[in-house]
Amino acid sequence: MGSAAPGTLLDMRILIVGGGVLGTMHAWHAVRRGHQVVQLERDAGPRAATVRNFGLVWVSGRAPGAETTVALRARELWEEIGKAARGLKFRAAGSLTIVNTDAEVAVLEQVMALPDAADRELKLLDAGEARALEPALGADLRAALWCGRDAIVEPRLVPGALRQALAASGRYQFLPGRTVVDADTGIVRDHLGDTHHGDAVVICPGAEHSILGGKALSGLHRCRLQMMQTAPLDIPLRTALADGDSLRYYPVFDVPARKNLPAPSPATDRWRMQLLCVQRADGGLTIGDTHAYDEPFDVGVAEEAYDELRGRAERILGRTIPKTVTRWAGVYSQQPEPVAAVESRHVLTAGVHLITGLGGRGMTASPAVAETTAKELNW
Ligand SMILES: Cc1cc2nc3c(=O)[nH]c(=O)nc-3n(C[C@H](O)[C@H](O)[C@H](O)COP(=O)(O)OP(=O)(O)OC[C@H]3O[C@@H](n4cnc5c(N)ncnc54)[C@H](O)[C@@H]3O)c2cc1C
Structure with a gap:
């Protein structure tokens, strides 16, 4: 130092x-x-x-303006700090948000028109381009949003x-x-x-x-999330992955076309769920997440949510994913909107x-x- x-x-x-x-x-x-x-x-x-999170340095989802400015500065700092503290295993891996419907593509097209799209290194890819970037992707894919500024660290x-x-x-x-x-x-x-x-x-x-x-x-409020970790996948993932339900939650996707998204599936609605999937340095997959806001939070973690998350990860990767080795829940502190x-x-x-x-x-x-x-x- x-x-x-x-x-x-x-x-x-x-x-x-x-x-x-x-x-x-x-x-x-x-x-x-x-x-x-x-x-x-x-x-x-x-x-x-x-030590319970994905380790995602997630620039792509942030609201345009001050929040993105903070995220972009933090991304720079993570890279710098990652060089001085190599044990945290900073990786400039980027991310792909995978979508399957025209309504989702319309949202991504409007996100591409945001003034800070280039700062975040966003690109709207067709299925072939996304697969060229991440060969591990399966067939279940219409288009994807690439964010070159997203990164991964090892939270534990x-x-x-x-x-x-x-x-x-x-x-x-x-x-x-x-x-x-x-x-x-x-x-x-x-x-x-x-x-x-x-x-x-x-x-x-x-x-x-x-x-x-x-x-x-x-x-302030609190939010509880369910997470899981698999045994090592037999292939490396080049990037972090998210599914189309992310478009319902992250502020960057709050564009006019968002109102045309179809109603969420019963599982998404019930668990306020999206798929995020990050490969750990040892090859295992961290997969999540759900969101619960009503306290007291459940003592246990719900198996139904894990079945749904596993199914989504398998559809996106087009393969059976390894067995689950651990499950956990985590709680973060949140301000009421608007912040x-x-x-x-x-x-x-x-x-x-x-x-x-x-x-x-x-x-x-x-x-x-x-x-x-x-x-x-x-x-
Ligand atoms: C499941 C999950 C997934 C997430 N994924 C991501 C992600 O991928 N990317 C992202 O950007 N964010 C993510 N987050 C959010 C992120 O993890 C949190 O916002 C962040 O870790 C908060 O850090 P913190 O240091 O403020 O709080 P904490 O990590 O909660 O640390 C607070 C510390 O303070 C200690 N403490 C509390 N009271 C006292 C006391 N009286 N005396 C001494 N010590 C005390 C606690 O023991 C604790 O260790 C996720 C969160 C969860 C739960």
């Missing part, structure tokens, strides 16, 4: 609460600017959304790889197994009764909305910043959101 950037304050000690991707990206920018960082995490290592490896690079700076300390119970200007207290002192405090608690009494985050910014920021008291609410784009956006904090706080 480099030394302090010109014009920044030197020798600050920054306390970061939360060991997920957002907290760790804050640690990254602080250490890069020459500061000391102490990062506290409740668990032995992060076990929440950061990201926090550890970042921490390893941070530790090499000599300016970083990770304190796992510490639940922060109180925070005030320049100080946090953990559940063991220890106090930690610093010049600034940044709290990134993810979907733990009850943190510090819960008042600040009472306006003013990618993240929700609160200043609890002087120098104590609470940041979360990145929703389903948090793995993508975290490096850029943390950079914004660093700039705003003159780190």
Whole structure:
């Protein structure tokens, strides 16, 4: 990691609460600017959304304007950080969103006319062009949207790889197994009764909305997703894959032609489902996802949703996919629509910043959101 950037304050000690991707990206920018960082995490290592996601750096789905600007900056940062922390296995893999109907193609044509289509490296491909790009695709395909700026990282490896690079700076300390119970200007207290002192405090608690009494985050929602992982596929996938139901959810597809999409299938409606499929570095497929918003969330994961997701992946790839090896659910923190910014920021008291609410784009956006904090706080 480099030394302090010109014009920044030197020798600050920054306390970061939360060991997920957002907290760790804050640690990254602080250490890069020459500061000391102490990062506290409740668990032995992060076990929440950061290690339960697809690892998709997903520029393609973001709303035009500010959200895409953040995603494109984050994509640049991921590539840069991926070179310094190779263990997170950044891959500039791009993505294909596969569609099968004229109504879906009409949506993609309007997306291609958006002013930022070139910045996202979008291309509308016919079936032959899509198959040339991803030979693993099966026959069930009418057209596809290619996004050259989408990328993949390994979510289970990201926090550890970042921490390893941070530790090499000599300016970083990770304190796992510490639940922060109180925070005030320049100080946090953990559940063991220890106090930690610093010049600034940044709290990134993810979907733990009850943190510090819960008042600040009472306006946020949570969303629960079901996911699965297969044994290694016998061929490599060149890119990440999504199906046509993505057009119902991602803001970039909010173009006039979207209203002409046929009604969702009963499974899509029931599980608020789309197919996303990412090949892990070991060859296995991460497949999802469903969306549930009503709390309390189910304790179990629903087999019916997995049957549907597996069927969709097999149709897109035109082959039987390997057996499922693990299933899990994950929860992320989300702001109510319409959102003013990618993240929700609160200043609890002087120098104590609470940041979360990145929703389903948090793995993508975290490096850029943390950079914004660093700039705003003159780190
Ligand atoms: C299934 C699933 C798939 C997703 N896929 C993608 C994707 O492909 N691409 C994308 O961009 N986004 C994706 N997301 C969203 C993304 O994962 C999240 O937005 C992001 O990980 C949030 O990171 P975070 O650091 O804010 O929160 P978290 O990962 O939840 O981390 C918060 C951390 O804070 C700790 N903590 C909480 N309270 C305390 C306390 N009092 N003291 C100490 N520590 C505390 C927690 O233990 C936790 O480790 C997905 C989310 C899910 C659930």
